[in-house]
Amino acid sequence: MSRDSRIRILIVDDESSMRFLLKYVLESGGYEVVEAPNGVVALAQIAESRPDLVVTDMMMPGMGGAELIARLRSDRETESIPVVVVSSQHAISSVADAVVTKPFEPDELLETVRVLARAGG
Numbered sequence: 001m002s003r004d005s006r007i008r009i010l011i012v013d014d015e016s017s018m019r020f021l022l023k024y025v026l027e028s029g030g031y032e033v034v035e036a037p038n039g040v041v042a043l044a045q046i047a048e049s050r051p052d053l054v055v056t057d058m059m060m061p062g063m064g065g066a067e068l069i070a071r072l073r074s075d076r077e078t079e080s081i082p083v084v085v086v087s088s089q090h091a092i093s094s095v096a097d098a099v100v101t102k103p104f105e106p107d108e109l110l111e112t113v114r115v116l117a118r119a120g121g
Contacts, residue, residue: 010051039063
């Protein structure tokens with residue numbers, strides 16, 4: 001877990017309004033939140049300061065969620081980071097730990113994160 005013992009979540013979504021909404025919901029649940037607009041930026045942030053959990057969209061320019069998850073799973077340093085996909089896409093990669101479909105209920109997202117954070121920590 002993060003140094004200050006708060007669970008640190010990386011939100012990866014190319015839509016700033018969705019990042020804002022996800023950040024609001026997760027911070028209201030007591031989580032520390034950082035953001036990335038795509039998979040490329042997310043990987044750089046993860047290399048610099050590993051999050052406890054990643055919440056990602058699937059469809060993004062540059063590097064989408066499927067490739068981001070594949071890269072995380074292929075690296076021993078990041079393979080165990082839980083990943084929640086928040087997407088309107090129904091054909092979701094099976095390598096995610098959980099899927100929350102847009103539009104989502106805040107309580108559903110928070111419960112999903114709570115369960116995965118507990119399992120990972």
